[in-house]
Amino acid sequence: xxxxxxxxxxxxxxxxxxxxxxxxxxxxxxxxxxxxxxxxxxxxxxxxxxxxxxxxxxxxxxxxxxxxxxxxxxxxxxxxxxxxxxxxxxxxxxxxxxxxxxxxxxxxxxxxxxxxxxxxxxxxxxxxxxxxxxxxxxxxxxxxxxxxxxxxxxxxxxxxxxxxxxxxxxxxxxxxxxxxxxxxxxxxxxxxxxxxxxxxxxxxxxxxxxxxxxxxxxxxxxxxxxxxxxxxxxxxxxxxxxxxxxxxxxxxxxxxxxxxxxxxxxxxxxxxxxxxxxxxxxxxxxxxxxxxxxxxxxxxxxxxxxxxxxxxxxxxxxxxxxxxxxxxxxxxxxxxxxxxxxxxxxxxxxxxxxxxxxxxxxxxxxxxxxxxxxxxxxxxxxxxxxxxxxxxxxxxxxxxxxxxxxxxxxxxxxxxxxxxxxxxxxxxxxxxxxxxxxxxxxxxxxxxxxxxxxxxxxxxxxxxxxxxxxxxxxxxxxxxxxxxxxxxxxxxxxxxxxxxxxxxxxxx
Amino acid sequence: xxxxxxxxxxxxxxxxxxxxxxxxxxxxxxxxxxxxxxxxxxxxxxxxxxxxxxxxxxxxxxxxxxxxx
Numbered sequence: 001x002x003x004x005x006x007x008x009x010x011x012x013x014x015x016x017x018x019x020x021x022x023x024x025x026x027x028x029x030x031x032x033x034x035x036x037x038x039x040x041x042x043x044x045x046x047x048x049x050x051x052x053x054x055x056x057x058x059x060x061x062x063x064x065x066x067x068x069x070x071x072x073x074x075x076x077x078x079x080x081x082x083x084x085x086x087x088x089x090x091x092x093x094x095x096x097x098x099x100x101x102x103x104x105x106x107x108x109x110x111x112x113x114x115x116x117x118x119x120x121x122x123x124x125x126x127x128x129x130x131x132x133x134x135x136x137x138x139x140x141x142x143x144x145x146x147x148x149x150x151x152x153x154x155x156x157x158x159x160x161x162x163x164x165x166x167x168x169x170x171x172x173x174x175x176x177x178x179x180x181x182x183x184x185x186x187x188x189x190x191x192x193x194x195x196x197x198x199x200x201x202x203x204x205x206x207x208x209x210x211x212x213x214x215x216x217x218x219x220x221x222x223x224x225x226x227x228x229x230x231x232x233x234x235x236x237x238x239x240x241x242x243x244x245x246x247x248x249x250x251x252x253x254x255x256x257x258x259x260x261x262x263x264x265x266x267x268x269x270x271x272x273x274x275x276x277x278x279x280x281x282x283x284x285x286x287x288x289x290x291x292x293x294x295x296x297x298x299x300x301x302x303x304x305x306x307x308x309x310x311x312x313x314x315x316x317x318x319x320x321x322x323x324x325x326x327x328x329x330x331x332x333x334x335x336x337x338x339x340x341x342x343x344x345x346x347x348x349x350x351x352x353x354x355x356x357x358x359x360x361x362x363x364x365x366x367x368x369x370x371x372x373x374x375x376x377x378x379x380x381x382x383x384x385x386x387x388x389x390x391x392x393x394x395x396x397x398x399x400x401x402x403x404x405x406x407x408x409x410x411x412x413x414x415x416x417x418x419x420x421x422x423x424x425x426x427x428x429x430x431x432x433x434x435x436x437x438x439x440x441x442x443x444x445x446x447x448x449x450x451x452x453x454x455x456x457x458x459x460x461x462x463x464x465x466x467x468x469x470x471x472x473x474x475x476x477x478x479x480x481x482x483x484x485x486x487x488x489x490x491x492x493x494x495x496x497x498x499x500x501x502x503x504x505x506x507x508x
Numbered sequence: 509x510x511x512x513x514x515x516x517x518x519x520x521x522x523x524x525x526x527x528x529x530x531x532x533x534x535x536x537x538x539x540x541x542x543x544x545x546x547x548x549x550x551x552x553x554x555x556x557x558x559x560x561x562x563x564x565x566x567x568x569x570x571x572x573x574x575x576x577x
Contacts, residue, residue, distance in 0.1 A: 084574060087566065087570040114518070117522025117525075118522075121514075121518060163567075165567055165570050339574075342574075346571065464574055
């Protein structure tokens, strides 16, 4: 398949996913913040909290609706641009998405209507229950999709069926409770909670700067900062586990995240650094133009042992006997054996030769985990874009650290001082709203770019996953999507701003 | 019956009373219409579903793609 087409298909999916993730994460956290506020209302009976809940609920609803629209396009693209992939993953990918559709989506949309339209029409208790169920439902939707994504990063709980050329689910619990899926889910939703907290803190800060809705803003700010502070610690914990899982299951990604070419024991983390653009796998250039390193931290982060050996890209590509790391070249040979075995199996089946069928099936099963390597031309092709992965990772970590500091400062000043007098802190809080999105998108870039060239880790490279269609079609739709999504984003921001400016007295 | 009427009214009244939300839903529906009609009929008029009718044909199609050198 022409590389040009694969690149356009990748670009189109990346574009859709990046836009989709602009709309979704706010919903994940804001749902809970709204539910907390309504719980206070139901407990105290104070009408102020009802008004505050309704204000934030309006903003939640705008995001929720647009997130559904972009999500549908992504599922459409699986069928059109990634037909081989969609077939190959079979029910492994289909089952979680179907569960999402049936369970979480219907739960959300039913209770969403009660939550949004049901004020004064249902009892306070039932309304509160609906609000909590919408918040939980949004997160359950994310669970199923992230389980599917986790499986792509670390395929487990399945068996390849050579008759249908499909992976079939062998153990549902292995898929759903895979350490990669669980960590991915927790880390991703908690990053959404941080975005929601930044949003609530930032919008409240804007009201304080404008000297409007002062009580609503101050109280919302406290709730946002507490939620943000707690989830920031949770993001650090899940981030640590996430890096540990990457070290174990996708070591090439970890090496790219750190720009680590030569493996070493007691490896440090580059806290701040600039990569040397001249560095390649085959030359001896220094990988960094400048770096500040925290000693031992990478060994500790990756393997929970300060003395651990962290393999570099060279070890992972060319192999390292001392540490028993297999070379990519050897994996390519095994991948080719697996592909050949599948062909031979099919031939034997057509000839109705059961003995040969068994023989080839055995070879296929022995080598199936290298299947994707059979399509890799050069060992160096398994290295993802290092610079994009490295900088995205460092931007995400730096911003995550900043958010922790910001929430602590906001909470302190909101509780102990007259925060309205601290204009610089309020301005910084407003300016930090987009930073939350940048950090979260950067996290996704690390996860997805860092595992290239794989659509499914070790089993299927993107070049094989894509559908062979005219690249002009993909180009046209790329620009069409870019235009439509940008228009949608502008429309959303405008509607949001209008809603925010109208304050707690505005309608929906 | 009364319960179903209440549920329908919940949605009908809810959408009727929307102000900013109405614009939002119009934009979303228009966007989905454009994308799905345009894509289905003009761009991706050929897909694995439309091109291959039987399960065997689909399997053969994917088999060829994943075993090619």
